[in-house]
Amino acid sequence: MAEIVLDAVSKVFPDGFEAVKEMNLDIADGEFMILVGPSGCGKSTALRMIAGLEDISEGELKIGGDVVNDKAPKDRDIAMVFQNYALYPHMTVRENMGFALKLAGVDKGEINEKVEEAAETLDLTQHLDRRPVNLSGGQRQRVAMGRAIVRDPKAFLMDEPLSNLDAKLRVQMRTEVARLQTQLETTMVYVTHDQTEAMTLGDRVAVMRAGALQQVGTPAELYDTPKNLFVAGFIGSPAMNFMPAEIASGKLVLPIGEIDAGELAGGHGDGKVVAGLRPENFEDASIVGDDLKRERGLVFEAEIDLVESLGSDLYAYFHVKSEGVQSDQLADLVEDRLDETGAANIREGEEQVVARLDPTSEVKRGGRTELWADTAKLHLFDPENGKSLKARD
């Protein structure tokens, strides 16, 4: 067990592409750290640098206090679970799991003991003498994890270990991973592009974009106080709604109405801003109590484009007038957001907004409804650099 420290670590590939830019990250002993970001953001490269599979171009990497920049993977005492499992096809499950110990020269009896112990934890005992080809996806995944845990390494590195499983199995293995980490209390670095995995698994989450670390914090911190537009848009599902807004003489002008800018504006003077509001911060105005309506928030009328009822929740899609929110941070997210919300039919001059309403709401597709927005939960961002107006640092 050990802490892992990345001190201004950079990775520049021979073709000049800068995959990771001066990354600073302290991962405490026993911590479950998640690296998350869209594909190509450098999260896997960062992990592979920790593993020693990728050279570090600049900066310093410490595992357990020792600088390991120039150490081969085998001398770093870390275990890694690969995205495609990378099981040895010519070995049985038992041999696969014991391979590392065999290389380390541990005697046979002890290897067997450890392998069987790990197999017990992972419910693989009856499969020990089978070959990977005869196992299901979930079983292979568990063998890959078993191969890592028999070694009792300083740290586990996981590279999107669940992405090849189907949705149901993924949820199951997710709880398994969480249980395992609590049980083993070993430092774990886990790479994923799935923000749900990131939010549910990690002690802390590091959000990356284009090789640069955006924000590191607990899932709740990232959700409640995103430092910039990218983090705000990436964390949460359905994603946060963004609309153009303007601060003018103490007032915040939104496409859905006008409120006192007050503390929201921070030190920001008059000018354009980007306003973000999560879907659950909207509600059907007829359901919200009058007291609450009077106290804060904004009641506005919207034409509902689409209603999706999931039983527990009800998603209402509507649109607001907007010349579009311009930010390259958001451009990175567009594809992800399209996948999630299906908001492909954004019309020129309009911005689609998703509201998560109480399932008892009676909003109808095509109808005009009064909605209430909890403006106390508004996030405001500088349109120039994408930074949150609240989180100044």
Place this chain on the structure above:
Amino acid sequence: MGRGSRDYALWSIAIVVVLVFALLPVLWLISLSLKPSAAITDQSFIPTEFSLDNYKSLFEGGIDDSPFIKPLINSIGIALITTVISIVLASFAAYAIARLEFPGKRLILAGALAIAMFPPISTVGPLFDMWRTLGLYDTWPGLIIPYLTFSLPLAIYVLVAFFREIPWDLEQAAQVDGATPFQAFTKVIVPLAAPGVFTAAILVFIFAWNDFLFAISLTSSDASRTVPAALAFFTGESSFTQPTGSIAAAAVVVTVPIIVFVLFFQRRIVSGLTAGAVKG
């Protein structure tokens, strides 16, 4: 009668037809080789009288006088040397082509393909002249070089196809598991590449072993003549007898190593060994 069992019956018939077509000449050859010279032309499929005279005549007279022993040694030596060199070179080339990006990669593959398609017969004349000038005519290298030329493309193609299938992530997994790069190669990659290497080796060996064109054109004596060429020079016991029996016996003898070779490595060629390494 269900669809399944009818399919099964049709397949069985098809397989029997193919087997008869392929094996009948071989059985006929074996039958001929076992007949005494007087009975060669008796037209019976199963010999009425068995004799091993034909086989004995092949080896009679020891290494100097036998018409067969020297060619057999030449065949084995030339085919084995060709196989070893060809596989070593092809492995390097295929490894590079399968794993690395380098300029000229497509050119190498296209060149290999072009050579494989080139008709060997059109190289025989020039080779004959060149080899006589260079002193390679009627020597082992004189045959090994053209065999290498034509077997390398074949071996490279087979090996590239195999190497591409190997999940190279395994090498990294092994390194993280504590293996040195060399251990990762020998303990993980080699076992996975072995079936491909054996397949290529068998194909190259059979190619060199069976060749007649180069063997007949580029040799003139027992110093380097291989069995397929030597068969053409077999003579009967007298100038009035056909050497049919001894040729049949020799043909059977040269077939045996191939069968042994294939049977021996059959288990190693089993494909699908790499299945299940990565996501399925």
